[in-house]
Amino acid sequence: MAISRADCAALDAADPLRHLRDEFVLPDGTVYLVGNSLGAPPKRASAAVTRVVEEEWGGRLVGAWNADGWFDLPTSTGDRLAPLIGAGPGQVVVGDTTSIAIVKAVSAALRLRPGRRVIVSDLDNFPTDRYMVQGLAGALGGYEIRDVRGTEGLDEALAGGDVACVLLSEVDYRTGNRHDTAEVTARVQAAGALMVWDLCHSAGAYQVDVSPADFAVGCTYKYLNGGPGSPAFVYVHPRHQADAEHILTGWHGHAAPFAFEPGYRPAEGVRRFAVSTPHVLSFASLNASLDVWERADLAEVRAKSVALTSLFIDLVEELCAPYGLGLATSRDPERRGSQVSFTHPEGYPVMRALIDRGVHGDFRAPDILRFGFAPLYIRHVDVHDAAVTLAEVLEKEHWRDERYRRRLAVT
Amino acid sequence: MAISRADCAALDAADPLRHLRDEFVLPDGTVYLVGNSLGAPPKRASAAVTRVVEEEWGGRLVGAWNADGWFDLPTSTGDRLAPLIGAGPGQVVVGDTTSIAIVKAVSAALRLRPGRRVIVSDLDNFPTDRYMVQGLAGALGGYEIRDVRGTEGLDEALAGGDVACVLLSEVDYRTGNRHDTAEVTARVQAAGALMVWDLCHSAGAYQVDVSPADFAVGCTYKYLNGGPGSPAFVYVHPRHQADAEHILTGWHGHAAPFAFEPGYRPAEGVRRFAVSTPHVLSFASLNASLDVWERADLAEVRAKSVALTSLFIDLVEELCAPYGLGLATSRDPERRGSQVSFTHPEGYPVMRALIDRGVHGDFRAPDILRFGFAPLYIRHVDVHDAAVTLAEVLEKEHWRDERYRRRLAVT
Numbered sequence: 071m072a073i074s075r076a077d078c079a080a081l082d083a084a085d086p087l088r089h090l091r092d093e094f095v096l097p098d099g100t101v102y103l104v105g106n107s108l109g110a111p112p113k114r115a116s117a118a119v120t121r122v123v124e125e126e127w128g129g130r131l132v133g134a135w136n137a138d139g140w141f142d143l144p145t146s147t148g149d150r151l152a153p154l155i156g157a158g159p160g161q162v163v164v165g166d167t168t169s170i171a172i173v174k175a176v177s178a179a180l181r182l183r184p185g186r187r188v189i190v191s192d193l194d195n196f197p198t199d200r201y202m203v204q205g206l207a208g209a210l211g212g213y214e215i216r217d218v219r220g221t222e223g224l225d226e227a228l229a230g231g232d233v234a235c236v237l238l239s240e241v242d243y244r245t246g247n248r249h250d251t252a253e254v255t256a257r258v259q260a261a262g263a264l265m266v267w268d269l270c271h272s273a274g275a276y277q278v279d280v281s282p283a284d285f286a287v288g289c290t291y292k293y294l295n296g297g298p299g300s301p302a303f304v305y306v307h308p309r310h311q312a313d314a315e316h317i318l319t320g321w322h323g324h325a326a327p328f329a330f331e332p333g334y335r336p337a338e339g340v341r342r343f344a345v346s347t348p349h350v351l352s353f354a355s356l357n358a359s360l361d362v363w364e365r366a367d368l369a370e371v372r373a374k375s376v377a378l379t380s381l382f383i384d385l386v387e388e389l390c391a392p393y394g395l396g397l398a399t400s401r402d403p404e405r406r407g408s409q410v411s412f413t414h415p416e417g418y419p420v421m422r423a424l425i426d427r428g429v430h431g432d433f434r435a436p437d438i439l440r441f442g443f444a445p446l447y448i449r450h451v452d453v454h455d456a457a458v459t460l461a462e463v464l465e466k467e468h469w470r471d472e473r474y475r476r477r478l479a480v481t
Numbered sequence: 482m483a484i485s486r487a488d489c490a491a492l493d494a495a496d497p498l499r500h501l502r503d504e505f506v507l508p509d510g511t512v513y514l515v516g517n518s519l520g521a522p523p524k525r526a527s528a529a530v531t532r533v534v535e536e537e538w539g540g541r542l543v544g545a546w547n548a549d550g551w552f553d554l555p556t557s558t559g560d561r562l563a564p565l566i567g568a569g570p571g572q573v574v575v576g577d578t579t580s581i582a583i584v585k586a587v588s589a590a591l592r593l594r595p596g597r598r599v600i601v602s603d604l605d606n607f608p609t610d611r612y613m614v615q616g617l618a619g620a621l622g623g624y625e626i627r628d629v630r631g632t633e634g635l636d637e638a639l640a641g642g643d644v645a646c647v648l649l650s651e652v653d654y655r656t657g658n659r660h661d662t663a664e665v666t667a668r669v670q671a672a673g674a675l676m677v678w679d680l681c682h683s684a685g686a687y688q689v690d691v692s693p694a695d696f697a698v699g700c701t702y703k704y705l706n707g708g709p710g711s712p713a714f715v716y717v718h719p720r721h722q723a724d725a726e727h728i729l730t731g732w733h734g735h736a737a738p739f740a741f742e743p744g745y746r747p748a749e750g751v752r753r754f755a756v757s758t759p760h761v762l763s764f765a766s767l768n769a770s771l772d773v774w775e776r777a778d779l780a781e782v783r784a785k786s787v788a789l790t791s792l793f794i795d796l797v798e799e800l801c802a803p804y805g806l807g808l809a810t811s812r813d814p815e816r817r818g819s820q821v822s823f824t825h826p827e828g829y830p831v832m833r834a835l836i837d838r839g840v841h842g843d844f845r846a847p848d849i850l851r852f853g854f855a856p857l858y859i860r861h862v863d864v865h866d867a868a869v870t871l872a873e874v875l876e877k878e879h880w881r882d883e884r885y886r887r888r889l890a891v892t
Contacts, residue, residue, distance in 0.1 A: 095539040108543040116534045119762060123527045127709055128506040131841065132519040140709060167757030169731035170581060177620065193743055198732035198757060201745035205730030209588065209620055217743075291758070298538055298551060298761035319616030320580035321609035330846060332604055332628075334612035346578030346609060347702070349760040350709035351530060430542070435741060 072384050078450035081377070086370050087445060093362045094295070094447040101429045101452045101459075106246075106271060106409045106442025109295030109359070118358035119351055127350075143353045144322065144344040148303060150360045154294070154368070155269060155286065156279040157305050163343040164353070168270060168289045168302040170318065172202040174343050175285035175304055176237060178316040179264040180210065182284075183234035186263070187212055190227050190236040193219045196243045199268055203237060206317075220247075221254060228261035235264040240278070241271035244434050246399040246409030246442075248272075255282040273303075274444070275408035276375055277368040280305050285314075293408065293444055294363070296356035304343045311339050320345035362446065371445045375408040378443040378453050382410050385457035393464035398438060408445060413437045414464075419474035423463045426474070429456045483795050489861035492788070497781050498856060504773045505706070505858040512840045512863045512870075517657075517682060517820045517853025520706030520770070529769035530762055538761075554764045555733065555755040559714060561771045565705070565779070566680060566697065567690040568716050574754040575714045575764070579681060579700045581729065582713040583613040583648070585754050586696035589717070589727040590646035590675040591621065593695075597645035597674070598623055601638050604630045607654045610679055614648060617728075631658075632665060639672035646675040651689070652682035655845050657810040657820030659683075666693040684714075685855070686819035687786055688779040691716050696725075704819065704855055705774070707767035715754045722750050731756035773857065782856045786819040789854040789864050793821050796868035804875035809849060819856060824848045825875075830885035834874045837885070840867045 082088060095111045096102055102110055126134040135141050148162035155162070166174075176189065191203050207213040213234075216227045220242070227233060236258045241248045255265045264284040272278045274293025280286045286305040290296035306314055315336055321327050322344040325335040336342035380403060386395065398411040414420050414437060421433040431441040441456065463469055493499060506522045507513055513521055537545040546552050559573035566573070577585075587600065602614050618624040624645075627638045631653070638644060647669045652659045662678060669676045675695040683689045685704025691697045697716040701707035717725055726747060732738050733755040736746040747753035791814060797806065809822040825831050825848060832844040842852040852867065874880055 095535075097540060097542070100542075102542060104543045108538075108546075110542060111534060111539045116531055116539075119530050119534055120527055123522060123530055123708070123766065124506075127519075128522045128527075129508060131508070131511075131513060131521060132515045132843070133841075134709070135519075166577065166581070167731075167760075169733075169757035170577070170729070173729065196732070197735065197738070197741050197743070200743060201730045201732060201735065204745050205728045208730075209728040211622065289758070297534070298545070299758045299763070301760070317616045317620040318581070318584065319612045319619075320578075321607070321612060322580075324608065324612060327608070328846070330608050332608070332611060334615050346580035347700070347710045349578075349712070349763040351762040351766060352710070352760040355534065355762060430544075432543070435739070 072388050073381065073454070075451060075454045078454045081450040085374065085449070087366065087374055090362060090366060091447045091449065096447060099428050101456050103429065103431045103441040103443065103448070103456060105444030105448070106292050106440065107432055108291055108298060109293060109444060110447055111297065112295055112359045112362050114361060115297060115355040115358040119354045122351060122354040140348065140350050143348045143350065145341055147353055147357060147360070148340065150357070151290070151303055154278065154363060155273055155305060156277065156281050160339055161308060162303050162305050163340045164290070164303045165301045165344055165348050168287055169198045169202050170345070171287035171302040171304045172199055172237070173206055174316040174318055175266050175287050176203055176206055176235060178306070178310070178314040179235035179266055179285055180213070181315055182310060182313060183264060186232050186234035188214045188216050188233045190216050190218055190224070190233055192238050193217050194242050194244070195237065195239050195268065196270065199237060199239065221249065224254070224257065228258065228263060231262060233261060233263040235266055237266045237268065239268040239271065241275065241407035241409070243271055244398070244438050244440070245411050246407050246440070248405050248407050252279070252282055271407050271409065274363070276372040283307065284310060290356050294356070295359040297352060300352050300356040301349060306340050306343060316343065318345050322346055366446060374445040375443060376403040378445065378448055378450065379403065379406060379408060379410050381450060382441060382443065382453045382457060385454065386412065386460060389457055389461035390464055409440060409442045411441070412439045414439060416469055418477065419469040419471070420463060422474035423468040423471065424460060427459050427463065429459045483799050484792065484865070486862060486865045489865045492861040496785065496860070498777065498785055501773060501777060502858045502860065507858060510839050512867050514840065514842045514852040514854065514859070514867060516855030516859070517703050517851065518843055519702055519709060520704060520855060521858055522708065523706055523770045523773050525772060526708060526766040526769040530765045533762060533765040551759065551761050554759045554761065556752055558764055558768060558771070559751065561768070562701070562714055565689065565774060566684055566716060567688065567692050571750055572719060573714050573716050574751045575701070576712050576755055576759050579698055579713040580609045580613045581756070582698035582715045583610055584617055585715050585727040585729055586677050586698050587614055587617055587646060587648060589721070589725040590677055590696055592726055593721060593724060594645035594675060597643050599625045599627050599644045601627050601629055601635070601644055601647040603649050604628050605653050605655070606648065606650050606679065607681065610648060610650065632660065635665070635668065639669065639674060642673060644672060644674040646677055648677045648679065650679040650682065652686065652818035652820070654682055655809070655822060655849050655851070657817050657822050657851070659816050659818050663690070663693055682818050682820065685774070687783040694718065695721060701767050705767070706770040706857070708763060711763050711767040712760060717751050717754060727754065729756050733757055777857060785856040786854060787814040789856065789859055789861065790814065790817060790819060790821050792861060793852060793854065793864045793868060796865065797823065797871060800868055800872035801875055820851060820853045822852070823850045825850060827880055829888065830880035830882070831874060833885035834879040834882065835871060838870050838874065840870045
């Protein structure tokens with residue numbers, strides 16, 4: 071084998087991030103490669119949420135809105151998250167969901183380009199990105215949605231000079247492939263359009279540089295480990311903050327909420343992208359995770375991500391060569407996130423057989439096996455064990471077992 | 482005095498809901514009359530949230546989406562909440578915030594009345610209701626917002642036959658006054674318009690009957706005690722469910738989310754009003770509160786609410802007669818929620834002096850002192866203590882103390 075399990079253990083012992091694994095709850099006997107879907111819980115999340123429930127809510131009741139900074143959570147949490155995506159203070163607001171964040175960012179972008187009536191949307195975007203834009207375009211009327219597939223067809227789509235904004239995902243949720251965001255952003259902006267990036271599969275996977283983008287959105291429950299349904303974020307470039315106005319004009323985005331004015335006036339700066347009462351308990355677990363992130367060197371995170379994903383590709387290709395897997399992810403580390411995907415015609419039962427043996431990835435139709443490598447808690451030995459187990463499932467055809475072939479409602 | 486504290490204690494001893502007070506965390510020495518803003522924590526909320534963090538998220542990780550019913554939270558929680566507003570199963574979906582829920586309900590209502598281009602909005606609505614409709618109308622284009630004040634001017638507003646929908650709050654957040662929803666709804670519907678009720682200050686205050694309404698929205702963190710930022714709800718009348726389409730078309734409202742189709746197709750029924758990933762931790766504390774609500778007889782809740790609010794009006798008017806208070810709430814129990822408001826020209830420092838003495842109400846500009854009486858945990862003795870303390874603050878002019886007169890950023 072290219073590398074032994076003992077060699078992997080030695081790499082783990084030398085890993086500068088190894089102490090951070092102790093910050094996470096990971097069930098015994100589980101290799102958890104689904105951090106790209108739902109991150110593992112930081113151990114401190116439970117106490118952080120309990121503190122909010124018992125000390126803040128229970129102790130200060132409605133007074134906690136001031137005393138415990140609840141009212142400012144959208145911007146204070148945004149400022150804490152900002153460095154992870156290469157943003158500065160006052161550029162990120164946290165709240166709502168990714169879907170709602172898309173409406174905020176795209177509607178603001180469209181208003182900044184009033185003469186242009188085309189939204190470019192990616193066929194490979196996660197569906198909600200597409201659906202929310204469809205709903206928005208239907209609401210606004212007079213907009214055309216022009217589909218591309220990744221950057222295929224992008225130049226043609228931009229050529230007419232009628233594109234207001236482009237919404238792409240930096241990392242593809244199925245393949246794990248990563249765009250050259252700087253290059254794509256420059257191309258879009260050179261055509262006079264605004265660039266909106268979806269960073270759901272980027273934030274926490276590596277050091278994002280959002281700074282050339284006009285807007286960005288993302289979730290916090292994948293690599294950022296904020297917990298199930300932790301709030302989403304919106305990034306607004308400083309050059310747009312004075313003029314950007316979105317359509318979800320809520321009380322928390324008002325210039326003077328406690329003046330209770332009859333008409334909406336947007337707050338100064340990114341605060342206007344807050345809408346309504348923050349989900350305080352969901353913010354609590356996200357902030358517990360950001361405590362851990364503050365201790366992570368992002369260059370080390372990236373180096374480890376590249377090492378883990380490269381190792382997985384190498385091992386799987388060596389061990390599973392005869393069994394019909396196809397690599398769906400780029401071999402160039404610069405062109406992938408922290409995820410590796412393989413195709414297999416029996417991908418669904420293969421994944422279920424793998425999970426039954428303690429290696430958790432997931433499956434996306436029609437044929438994709440996804441494996442996410444969260445650098446804060448995945449080890450080289452986990453990568454080794456996953457590859458060996460996958461080879462065993464394929465070699466022994468465990469996946470032919472009837473119980474793995476029945477579809478679940480949610481996969 | 483009209484009634485002694487001992488008499489109040491006797492009423493509490495005979496209160497059929499008295500055992501439910503033990504379900505709530507209430508700090509010693511505090512009379513908490515702000516349950517109309519943020520309900521007190523159910524004692525079981527902390528354990529419920531801990532269980533979700535440690536057993537569900539920590540124990541089953543991404544598998545909890547199926548195993549622990551996370552994916553169905555918007556509809557399963559909606560079915561639990563439905564009886565509290567007089568709705569049936571399959572009619573309520575929980576998620577997002579009240580502001581977002583308003584966009585869902587109003588945008589769906591407008592599409593059901595395509596030939597009509599007027600939205601009636603209430604100057605006395607909580608500001609976010611007004612702001613979200615302003616944002617929506619701006620997005621859609623071609624709509625007029627016609628302002629009324631409560632039902633003043635409603636007939637004139639409806640007379641032209643051009644109103645698509647009317648958005649009113651059943652209970653006014655400042656005065657606590659309650660509309661006759663059945664009568665108003667009938668009037669609106671007779672004019673061919675659709676009725677959207679905001680139930681933020683109704684749900685949990687008494688047995689709501691939402692059934693004549695076309696749509697309704699509300700929050701769950703006031704009388705429902707769901708916790709800070711617990712998710713909102715949308716009610717959709719069964720007659721509209723096949724046709725109602727709103728503009729926030731997210732993945733969780735899709736007919737087949739795991740088919741990952743490129744185009745949006747609405748789910749059957751009320752599920753299409755779900756948008757995106759539920760804030761699972763915030764649902765956990767809400768569901769803990771609904772456990773308590775399942776043990777409350779709503780007729781008893783209403784009877785106690787009427788008793789408490791009537792007693793407060795009587796005692797304050799008796800004890801505080803010389804001190805310039807004005808009753809802002811109806812004397813007719815049928816025309817008020819579970820809140821009593823008084824005006825006072827020095828309302829802000831009066832309220833701060835009161836809070837300093839352990840009686841927590843709140844203040845709304847320009848001159849309103851609000852007191853909410855959550856029937857599950859407020860006692861007759863609390864009402865007595867609040868009235869006596871208010872009289873003392875006014876009689877001794879404690880509110881003239883300079884430290885009560887400085888405005889806080891958030892009041």
